[in-house]
Amino acid sequence: MKSRLAVALVGMLGLSTIAVIGTSTAASAATHFDSPPQVLLGWTDSATPATGHPSDGETDLPLGTWQDEAGGTHTSRVYVTWDLSQFEGKKMYGGKLWVQERSAADCTKRDIEIWRTRAVSATPKWRNPPAPLTKLDEIQTPEYCPRATIEFDVSAAVLDAVQRKQRLVTFELRVSAGNEADPAYGRRLSTSYGVRFTAEYNSVPQIHNANLYTSGFGCTQLKPYPKYPGGLLEALGTDADADDDPRMRVEFAIWPVGRPEERTTLTDTAFPAGRVASVRVPEADLVDGTSYAWQARVTDGVDTSPWSRKCFFSYDGIAPTAPAVTSDFPEGTWGPAGKLPTFTFDGQGNKDVAGFQYGWWGLGVDVCSAEGDVGQTVCTPPFSGPGTVRANTPGGTAAVTLNPDASGPIRLVVRSVDAAGKVSPTVTTTVYISSSEPNVEVDSGTPVWNREVRLKLTPRSGIAVTEYEIQRRGVDGTETRTADESGTAYYAFTATEMGPHITVRSISPDGFRSAPSTWQHHFDPAPGVTSDIYDSTSTVPTGGVGVEGTFTFSPPPGWAEVATYRYRFGRGAQTEVEAGPDGTASITWTPTESGSVELTVHAVRADGTMSEYPNWYWFEVA
Incomplete structure (x- = not known):
C-alpha cells in the first residue's frame, strides 16, 4: 500500500499556488469512472466521546x-461513507480517495492511515466507533506540507463491498496508533475540498441467448437440424454503458458438429446499439449436407461476455432443378371464357425438389x-406463404387451379423449392385468358355532383x-351486389368526390373471379347547368325561336x-340570380334567333368570391 502525494508549488512572491494531483496508471479506454453519493462525512473527538461531529461544510x-x-x-478521526448501490452488477476495477491538507x-511529520470499517450511515462517536476491518493505505512522507493533496488506494474495499452486494462502504482516516497521541502529527483537512472518492468500473457486456438467429430463423438445438441455404x-450483444457502443465487437465461432478442432471465428463491429450483429459464413467454408454448431460472445474492449448457448443447422448448398410446367389450356390457344386454368408442376424425379413457388x-x-x-x-418457412405448394412426394408433382384475375396473354412464373428454401431457375409459361370483364354503364343519366349515381x-x-364485387376508391373495404337470374345487378352511390373511380369484378358459381372493369367520371369544377329543352348533349338543334327554356x-x-x-347569354348583359336554400337556382330564357348559343355561368359565395x-x-x- 502506498498513497500518492500531490505536489504543491508556491510561487516565489507567494501570489499563487499550483496543485498537481498524482494520477493512477492509465486504464483501458472502455473503463468508467464515477463518484457515488456520499452518505456521511464527519469526525469524532475524544474530548466529547458521546457526540459525533457531522461536517458543516465550513x-x-x-x-x-x-x-x-x-x-x-x-x-x-475522520469518517466518510458512500453508497455503492449503483455499482451492483458491475465489474469493479478499483477506487481512489483524495483529501487535501489545510x-x-x-x-516534518506525517503519518496518516486509511481503514475500512464496518459500514455506518450516521456520524460515529469516539466512545463507540465502527469496528475496523482492513487497513487499506497509508502515507508517512512529509513532502509538500501543509497544502498537499493526498490520494489513497481503496480498491480492495470497493471490490469486496460490491462483490458482497454491500450497499454502503465506510472509511476511517486516522493517525497511526503509535503517533496518534502525539500533537506533532495533528493536522486539519480542507472542508471545502472535502473527501473525494471515485470508483473505476465496467459493465460486462452480454450476449442474449433469446436473440440468436440462423439464416432468418431462431436458434435450435433439436435434431434433425434445420436445413438452410446459407450461413x-x-x-x-448489449452493454449497460452507452458510451461503450462504438467499441463493442461480437465474435462468432462456428465448427462442423463433432469436429470442434475445426472451429473458426468471424467478427462484426458495425452494428448500432440495440441491434443484432451479423456475419455471413463464406459459402466456400461450408460443405453441402454438413451440420454445423455456432455460438457468439461480445466484448467492449475491456470485458468479454461468456459464450452464448450453441445453435445448430445443416447447410444445403445445392439448388434444386427447374420444374416442368403444363396446363389444361392448350399452349397458344385462347381458353374458354370464365374457366379457371389448372397447372401441373413436376419435379421430374429430383428428390431435392420439395415443392414449388x-x-x-x-x-x-x-x-x-x-x-x-x-x-x-x-x-x-418455404411453404408457409401464398403462391407456394408442396409436391406430393420429393421430386413429385403438384396441381394448382388459379384465377388469372385478368384477361389476355398472361405469364405464370414457377420455380422449384427444396426443404432449405433454396430455389431453382424460373420457368415461364403463357396462357391466353378470354375477356371476362363485366359491363358497367350509368343507369341514372348524366352524373350530377352530390347526387345519386346508379x-x-x-x-x-x-x-x-x-x-x-365493387371497390370505390377512397372507401375502405369491398361491397357486393347479388345478381338476378340474368346476371344483372345495380350499384348506387352519392357522387361526393371530384373523380369517383369504381372497380367491378364478377363472381361465377364455380368461384371464377373476373378481370376488373373500371368506371370513372370527372366532375367539372365549374357550377352545373342543365336545361329542360336546350340540352348541351343533344346532337341536333332543340327548341326554337320563341320557345322558352328553363x-x-x-x-x-x-x-x-x-x-x-x-x-x-352570348354577348348579352351579365345578370345575377339568387340561389335557393339547396344552393340551386333556375331561370327562363326565350331565344330570338336560331343557331349556336353560349351560356356563361359563375357561382358566387356570400362573401363575394366567385368560382x-x-x-x-x-x-x-332550332
Missing part, C-alpha cells in the same frame, strides 16, 4: 491530536425481406354470374353554399 476536519484555544487536548502542527449468423408475372417479395424487433433478418352491372357474354344552376363540386349565380372556373354551356337553337 469547519476544517481535525485529524490526530490537537489543542483548543483553552488548552484542552482532543484526538480526532494545516499541520509540524510539517447467416446473428446475435444481440409460383406467381402471375413474377414471384412477389423475398421470403426473407422482413426485419425483426432487434434488426434481425426474418424469413418465413350503375348497371351485367356479365360478359358467356359468363355466368352470381354476384359482383335553365337550372347547381353549386360547383365541393361548395357548401352558394349565394348567387352570375350568367350571360374560379365558369361553366361555358353550349347548345343549338
Whole structure:
C-alpha cells in the first residue's frame, strides 16, 4: 500500500499556488469512472466521546491530536461513507480517495492511515466507533506540507463491498496508533475540498441467448437440424454503458458438429446499439449436407461476455432443378371464357425438389425481406406463404387451379423449392385468358355532383354470374351486389368526390373471379347547368325561336353554399340570380334567333368570391 502525494508549488512572491494531483496508471479506454453519493462525512473527538461531529461544510476536519484555544487536548478521526448501490452488477476495477491538507502542527511529520470499517450511515462517536476491518493505505512522507493533496488506494474495499452486494462502504482516516497521541502529527483537512472518492468500473457486456438467429430463423438445438441455404449468423450483444457502443465487437465461432478442432471465428463491429450483429459464413467454408454448431460472445474492449448457448443447422448448398410446367389450356390457344386454368408442376424425379413457388408475372417479395424487433433478418418457412405448394412426394408433382384475375396473354412464373428454401431457375409459361370483364354503364343519366349515381352491372357474354364485387376508391373495404337470374345487378352511390373511380369484378358459381372493369367520371369544377329543352348533349338543334327554356344552376363540386349565380347569354348583359336554400337556382330564357348559343355561368359565395372556373354551356337553337 502506498498513497500518492500531490505536489504543491508556491510561487516565489507567494501570489499563487499550483496543485498537481498524482494520477493512477492509465486504464483501458472502455473503463468508467464515477463518484457515488456520499452518505456521511464527519469526525469524532475524544474530548466529547458521546457526540459525533457531522461536517458543516465550513469547519476544517481535525485529524490526530490537537489543542483548543483553552488548552484542552482532543484526538480526532475522520469518517466518510458512500453508497455503492449503483455499482451492483458491475465489474469493479478499483477506487481512489483524495483529501487535501489545510494545516499541520509540524510539517516534518506525517503519518496518516486509511481503514475500512464496518459500514455506518450516521456520524460515529469516539466512545463507540465502527469496528475496523482492513487497513487499506497509508502515507508517512512529509513532502509538500501543509497544502498537499493526498490520494489513497481503496480498491480492495470497493471490490469486496460490491462483490458482497454491500450497499454502503465506510472509511476511517486516522493517525497511526503509535503517533496518534502525539500533537506533532495533528493536522486539519480542507472542508471545502472535502473527501473525494471515485470508483473505476465496467459493465460486462452480454450476449442474449433469446436473440440468436440462423439464416432468418431462431436458434435450435433439436435434431434433425434445420436445413438452410446459407450461413447467416446473428446475435444481440448489449452493454449497460452507452458510451461503450462504438467499441463493442461480437465474435462468432462456428465448427462442423463433432469436429470442434475445426472451429473458426468471424467478427462484426458495425452494428448500432440495440441491434443484432451479423456475419455471413463464406459459402466456400461450408460443405453441402454438413451440420454445423455456432455460438457468439461480445466484448467492449475491456470485458468479454461468456459464450452464448450453441445453435445448430445443416447447410444445403445445392439448388434444386427447374420444374416442368403444363396446363389444361392448350399452349397458344385462347381458353374458354370464365374457366379457371389448372397447372401441373413436376419435379421430374429430383428428390431435392420439395415443392414449388409460383406467381402471375413474377414471384412477389423475398421470403426473407422482413426485419425483426432487434434488426434481425426474418424469413418465413418455404411453404408457409401464398403462391407456394408442396409436391406430393420429393421430386413429385403438384396441381394448382388459379384465377388469372385478368384477361389476355398472361405469364405464370414457377420455380422449384427444396426443404432449405433454396430455389431453382424460373420457368415461364403463357396462357391466353378470354375477356371476362363485366359491363358497367350509368343507369341514372348524366352524373350530377352530390347526387345519386346508379350503375348497371351485367356479365360478359358467356359468363355466368352470381354476384359482383365493387371497390370505390377512397372507401375502405369491398361491397357486393347479388345478381338476378340474368346476371344483372345495380350499384348506387352519392357522387361526393371530384373523380369517383369504381372497380367491378364478377363472381361465377364455380368461384371464377373476373378481370376488373373500371368506371370513372370527372366532375367539372365549374357550377352545373342543365336545361329542360336546350340540352348541351343533344346532337341536333332543340327548341326554337320563341320557345322558352328553363335553365337550372347547381353549386360547383365541393361548395357548401352558394349565394348567387352570375350568367350571360352570348354577348348579352351579365345578370345575377339568387340561389335557393339547396344552393340551386333556375331561370327562363326565350331565344330570338336560331343557331349556336353560349351560356356563361359563375357561382358566387356570400362573401363575394366567385368560382374560379365558369361553366361555358353550349347548345343549338332550332
